[in-house]
Amino acid sequence: MxxxxxxxxxxxxxxxxxAIFTLIMSGLLHPxxxxxxxxxxxxxxxxxxxxARDRYSIRYYLVAMLFVIFDVETVFMFPWAVIMDELALxxxxxxxxxxxxxxxxxxxxxxKGALEWA
Amino acid sequence: MPAGFxxxxxxxxxxxxVLTGGALLVLIVDVLTARQQRGLLAWVTLGVLVATLLAxxxxxxxxxxxxxxxxxxxxxxxxxxxxxLLTALVTVLMSSSYIEVEGLRAGEYYFLILCAxxxxxxxxxxxxxxxxxxxxxxxxxxxxxxxxxxxxxRRSNEAAVKYFLLGAFSLxxxxxxxxxxxxxxxxxxxxxxxxxxxxxxxxxxxxxxxVMVVAGIGFKIAAVPFxxxxxxxxxxxxTPVTAFLSVGSKAASFxxxxxxxxxxxxFLADMWQPMFWVLAVMSMTVGNLAALTxxxxxxMLAYSSIAHAGYLLIGVVANSSRGVTAMMIYLLLYxxxxxxxxxxxxxxxxxxxxxxxxxxxxxxxxxYPTAAVAMLFFMLSLGGLPPTAGFMxxxxxxxxxxxxxxxxxxxxxVLNSAVSLYYYIRVVVFMWMKEEALGSPIVASPSMAVAxxxxxxxxVVFGVYPRPLFELAQESAQSIGGxxxxxxALSF
Numbered sequence: 001m002x003x004x005x006x007x008x009x010x011x012x013x014x015x016x017x018x019a020i021f022t023l024i025m026s027g028l029l030h031p032x033x034x035x036x037x038x039x040x041x042x043x044x045x046x047x048x049x050x051x052a053r054d055r056y057s058i059r060y061y062l063v064a065m066l067f068v069i070f071d072v073e074t075v076f077m078f079p080w081a082v083i084m085d086e087l088a089l090x091x092x093x094x095x096x097x098x099x100x101x102x103x104x105x106x107x108x109x110x111x112k113g114a115l116e117w118a
Numbered sequence: 119m120p121a122g123f124x125x126x127x128x129x130x131x132x133x134x135x136v137l138t139g140g141a142l143l144v145l146i147v148d149v150l151t152a153r154q155q156r157g158l159l160a161w162v163t164l165g166v167l168v169a170t171l172l173a174x175x176x177x178x179x180x181x182x183x184x185x186x187x188x189x190x191x192x193x194x195x196x197x198x199x200x201x202x203l204l205t206a207l208v209t210v211l212m213s214s215s216y217i218e219v220e221g222l223r224a225g226e227y228y229f230l231i232l233c234a235x236x237x238x239x240x241x242x243x244x245x246x247x248x249x250x251x252x253x254x255x256x257x258x259x260x261x262x263x264x265x266x267x268x269x270x271x272r273r274s275n276e277a278a279v280k281y282f283l284l285g286a287f288s289l290x291x292x293x294x295x296x297x298x299x300x301x302x303x304x305x306x307x308x309x310x311x312x313x314x315x316x317x318x319x320x321x322x323x324x325x326x327x328x329v330m331v332v333a334g335i336g337f338k339i340a341a342v343p344f345x346x347x348x349x350x351x352x353x354x355x356x357t358p359v360t361a362f363l364s365v366g367s368k369a370a371s372f373x374x375x376x377x378x379x380x381x382x383x384x385f386l387a388d389m390w391q392p393m394f395w396v397l398a399v400m401s402m403t404v405g406n407l408a409a410l411t412x413x414x415x416x417x418m419l420a421y422s423s424i425a426h427a428g429y430l431l432i433g434v435v436a437n438s439s440r441g442v443t444a445m446m447i448y449l450l451l452y453x454x455x456x457x458x459x460x461x462x463x464x465x466x467x468x469x470x471x472x473x474x475x476x477x478x479x480x481x482x483x484x485x486y487p488t489a490a491v492a493m494l495f496f497m498l499s500l501g502g503l504p505p506t507a508g509f510m511x512x513x514x515x516x517x518x519x520x521x522x523x524x525x526x527x528x529x530x531x532v533l534n535s536a537v538s539l540y541y542y543i544r545v546v547v548f549m550w551m552k553e554e555a556l557g558s559p560i561v562a563s564p565s566m567a568v569a570x571x572x573x574x575x576x577x578v579v580f581g582v583y584p585r586p587l588f589e590l591a592q593e594s595a596q597s598i599g600g601x602x603x604x605x606x607a608l609s610f
Contacts, residue, residue, distance in 0.1 A: 090123070101142065104146060105145075107146070107149065108145050108146075108148070108149055
C-alpha cells in the first residue's frame with residue numbers, strides 16, 4: 001500500500017528542491033542596486049501614503065467578515081445551479097432554507113448597525 | 119429528493135430543526151424589540167427549549183438510522199439530548215439576573231447558548247466521524263465566544279483566547295486522528311469502521327490515530343494531562359457560561375467518546391483501556407489535589423470538574439454495558455449538582471461583589487439559610503456522600519469497575535473521593551463558621567429560585583429514589599452496548 005505514495009514523496013522532494021535551488025541561485029546571481037522606489041512596498045502601483053503598521057477602523061473587519069460570508073454563499077450557489085435539474089424541488093427548498101438562515105443573519109447585522117459607517 | 123433521503127429524515131431531526139428555528143427566532147426577536155424589553159428574550163429562549171424538549175419526547179423508543187447513516191436516532195442519543203436540554207434550561211434560568219448585573223447583550227448570549235446545545239445534540243446522535251466533528255465544532259465555536267462575553271473584563275478575554283487556541287489545536291489533533299482512521303478503513307461511518315477495522319491487521323498507524331483521537335477528546339473532557347486550559351477558562355468566563363461549559367460540553371464530549379470507542383473501536387479495547395486507565399487515575403488525583411489549595415470557587419469547581427472527568431472515565435475503562443449505564447446516570451446527576459453549585463455562585467454576583475472568592479461565601483448561612491443549605495447539598499453530592507445523588511452515581515461507577523475486574527481503579531477512585539471531601543467541606547466551613555461577608559444583599563430572582571429548586575430536587579430525589587433514572591439509563595445504554603457486543607462477537 002505504501003508504494004503507491006512513492007510518487008508523492010518524489011513530488012515533495014522535487015518541489016522543495018526546486019524552491020531551495022531557485023532561492024539560492026537568484027541570491028547568488030541577482031544584481032544589488034537598491035533605490036527608494038524599489039524598496040517601497042508594492043501596492044498595485046499606487047504610491048503608499050503612510051506606514052502600513054497603522055491603526056485602522058474596526059469596521060473594516062466587520063465589512064470584510066460580511067463580505068466573506070456572502071462571497072462564500074455565492075460560491076456555494078454555483079455548483080448548486082449547475083446540478084439544479086438533478087436536485088429539482090428538493091434542492092430548491094434546501095437552497096431557500098440556506099438563504100433564509102443567511103438573510104436572518106443579514107437582517108441582524110443590518111439592524112445592529114454593522115453596515116453604518118460613522 | 120436525492121437517493122437515500124426521505125421525509126422521515128426530516129422527521130427524525132425534528133428536535134434539532136425546532137432548535138435551529140428557535141435560535142433564529144431569538145436573533146429576530148432581539149433586533150425587533152426595544153432595549154427595555156430584552157427580558158422577553160429569556161422567555162423566548164425558554165420557550166424554544168421547552169418546544170425542543172416536547173419535539174424530542176416521541177423519540178424515546180425509536181431506534182433507527184437517519185440521513186444515509188449520518189445520525190443514529192436511538193435511546194443513547196435520546197438520553198443525552200435530554201441531558202443537554204435540561205442543562206440549557208437550568209443555565210438560561212440562572213442567566214437572566216447575571217446578564218442584568220453585567221450588562222451583557224442578551225440576544226447574542228441566548229442565541230449562542232442555543233447554538234451550543236444544537237451542536238451537542240448532533241454530537242450525541244452522530245455516527246459519522248464528519249457529523250460528530252461538525253457537531254463538536256458548532257458547540258466549540260459558540261463556547262469560544264461565550265467564554266469572552268464579558269468584553270471589558272481582561273480575565274474573560276484571556277479565557278476566550280486560551281480556550282480558542284487550545285480548543286482549535288485539540289480539534290486539529292482529533293481531526294487528524296479521525297483522518298487516519300478513515301485512511302485505514304475507507305469509511306467515516308462509526309459502525310462500518312468497527313466492522314472494517316476488526317477484520318484488518320493492526321499496524322502502527324492505527325495506534326497513532328487512536329492516540330490522537332484520545333488526546334483530542336481528552337482536551338474536551340478536560341482530563342489530565344490535557345486539562346491546563348480548564349481552570350483559567352472556568353475562572354474567566356461568565357459564571358453561567360462556566361456552568362454550561364462544565365456540564366454540557368463535558369456530557370457531549372463523553373457522548374462522543376462513547377460513540378467512537380464503544381461503537382467504533384470496541385475491538386481495540388485492550389489498547390484504549392490502559393490509556394483511559396492512566397487518564398482516569400491522573401485526572402482524579404491531580405484534579406483533587408490541585409482543588410485543595412484553591413481560594414476561588416470557580417477555580418476550585420474547575421479542578422473538581424477535572425476530577426469528575428476522571429471518575430467518569432472509570433466507566434469507559436470498565437467497557438461494559440454497566441459502565442456505560444453508570445456514566446450516563448452520573449452525567450445526569452452531575453447536571454444537578456454542578457449546575458446547582460454554580461447557581462449559588464451566580465447568585466453571589468451583585469453590583470458591588472464579584473462573588474467568586476471562597477470568602478464571599480462567609481457566613482452565608484446566617485443571612486441566607488436556604489441558599490447555604492442548598493449549597494451544602496450540592497457540595498456533599500459532588501463529594502459523593504450518602505444519601506445524595508453523587509453517592510449513587512459514584513457507587514454505580516465504582517461497582518462497574520469492580521465488575522469488570524478493575525479493582526485498583528475503584529480503590530483509587532474511593533481514596534480520591536475521600537480527599538475531595540476536604541475542599542467540598544471547606545466551602546461548608548466558610549458558610550457556617552466564618553464571620554459574615556460584607557456587600558449588598560443577595561436577591562434571588564424568581565427564575566434563579568426555579569433553577570436552584572430544580573437542581574436541588576434532582577440532587578436530593580435521585581439520591582434517595584434513583585430507580586426511575588437507573589431504568590431509563592439502563593434502557594438507553596442498550597442501544598450502544600448491543601452494537602459493541604455484536605461486533606466483538608463478530609471479531610472473535
